[in-house]
Structure formats: structure tokens, C-alpha cells
Amino acid sequence: MSRAHPRPRTSFVTSAASPKDFPPPSLPELAVVGRSNVGKSSLINALVGQDGLARTSRTPGRTQLINWFEVSAQPPFHLVDLPGFGYAKVPTGMKDSWKPLIEAYLSERKTLAGVLLLIDIRRGPEEEELDFVPWLAQRDVPIVVALTKSDKLVKSKRMVEITRARQALNLTRAPFAVSTLSSDGIDEVWRALIKILVPAK
Numbered sequence: 763m764s765r766a767h768p769r770p771r772t773s774f775v776t777s778a779a780s781p782k783d784f785p786p787p788s789l790p791e792l793a794v795v796g797r798s799n800v801g802k803s804s805l806i807n808a809l810v811g812q813d814g815l816a817r818t819s820r821t822p823g824r825t826q827l828i829n830w831f832e833v834s835a836q837p838p839f840h841l842v843d844l845p846g847f848g849y850a851k852v853p854t855g856m857k858d859s860w861k862p863l864i865e866a867y868l869s870e871r872k873t874l875a876g877v878l879l880l881i882d883i884r885r886g887p888e889e890e891e892l893d894f895v896p897w898l899a900q901r902d903v904p905i906v907v908a909l910t911k912s913d914k915l916v917k918s919k920r921m922v923e924i925t926r927a928r929q930a931l932n933l934t935r936a937p938f939a940v941s942t943l944s945s946d947g948i949d950e951v952w953r954a955l956i957k958i959l960v961p962a963k
């Protein structure tokens with residue numbers, strides 16, 4: 763599939779395990795949020811067309827830190843890879859460690875422009891996502907929802923899951939179905955993100 767946007771020059775900025783290590787707020791930031799292993803890092807790489815930029819892994823819970831990437835698009839912005847939440851197999855203490863860090867970031871970050879929430883298309887929204895969407899709405903944070911790994915379902919089932927997720931989360935527009943394997947939906951998500959940064963576009 764052809765890409766509708768150029769591959770923006772993108773570079774790693776920094777990682778942080780706690781708010782004191784957050785980089786100074788400079789560019790507007792789009793944060794990628796979702797369950798561990800949902801495909802956050804893979805989608806960041808696909809969006810900017812740069813394999814291996816954000817580290818991906820078959821082992822859930824790979825990204826334990828917040829990672830910032832600077833995208834030299836028009837306009838320039840930061841893509842922020844947040845640690846995955848809700849991975850059941852890590853010890854309970856660790857399981858909850860994402861919460862204060864993610865909450866600190868999402869509630870305090872002055873430069874946060876929007877959130878890209880990822881949900882595995884085969885799982886659909888669960889408790890965390892059902893809680894998270896109204897939490898963001900209350901704070902007036904723009905949100906784009908994408909259902910990941912769409913290559914795992916045939917098209918008819920994809921459509922069913924898109925409708926189901928839209929209803930469950932009470933979204934004003936249908937979530938995108940995306941796949942980093944087939945490139946399904948990548949350009950559409952990119953455009954939706956740019957629209958958050960430049961509302962008139």
C-alpha cells in the first residue's frame with residue numbers, strides 16, 4: 763500500500779522512569795497508550811516508517827519506561843511510547859507500577875496534545891479501556907482509538923469489532939483498524955494524529 767505521507771525524520775529523545783526525568787516540555791506530544799503487547803512500539807515505527815526505532819518484543823511488558831521520539835513532520839511533535847498496562851503475568855507490584863507513571867504523565871504534562879489508544883482487535887475494550895476513555899474525555903484530551911493487529915481477523919469480523927468497540931467506548935467516530943504487517947490503516951491514523959496538532963487540516 764502506498765504511503766500518503768513522507769517518512770518524517772524521527773529520533774529518540776530520552777527515556778524516563780519517573781516524572782523528575784521527563785524532558786522539558788517543548789513540542790506538542792502525542793502519547794501512545796495501551797495494554798502490554800498491543801503493538802504500541804510497532805505502530806510508532808510504522809507511523810514514521812522507521813523499523814527498529816521503538817523497541818518491540820514478543821515478550822509483553824518490554825517497554826517499562828516512557829520513551830520520547832521527536833518527529834520532524836509539519837508540524838514537528840513528540841511521539842511518546844508509554845509502558846503497557848495490565849500485563850497479567852508480571853508480579854502484582856510491577857503490574858501496578860505503570861499506573862502512577864502513566865497517570866503522572868497524562869495528568870501533568872502541559873504539552874500533551876492527544877492520546878492514541880490502542881486495543882487489540884481480537885480482545886476489544888476491557889475494563890482498563892472502558893475506564894480510560896472517560897478519564898481522558900473529562901480532561902479534554904483529544905483521543906484517537908485504533909484496533910491493532912487487524913491482519914489477525916478477516917474483514918467481516920474486523921467490521922464487527924470496529925462497531926462493537928465504537929459502541930462500548932461511546933466514540934463519536936469509528937476506531938481505525940490497523941496492522942503493521944499489512945499497513946492497513948496506518949496512513950489514516952497518521953492523518954488523524956496530524957489533525958489533532960493542526961485542527962484545520
Ligand SMILES: Nc1nc2c(ncn2[C@@H]2O[C@H](COP(=O)(O)OP(=O)(O)OP(=O)(O)O)[C@@H](O)[C@H]2O)c(=O)[nH]1
Nearest residue numbers: 798799800801802803804818819823824825846942
Ligand atoms: N500480527 C501482527 N502482530 C503485530 C502487529 N503489531 C505488533 N505485532 C506483534 O506484537 C508483539 C508486540 O508488539 P510491540 O510493538 O512490542 O507491543 P507493545 O505494545 O509496544 O508492547 P510493550 O512495550 O510490551 O507494552 C510483537 O511480537 C509484534 O511483532 C500487527 O499489526 N500484526
Ligand SMILES: [Mg+2]
Nearest residue numbers: 802803824825
Ligand atoms: Mg513497547
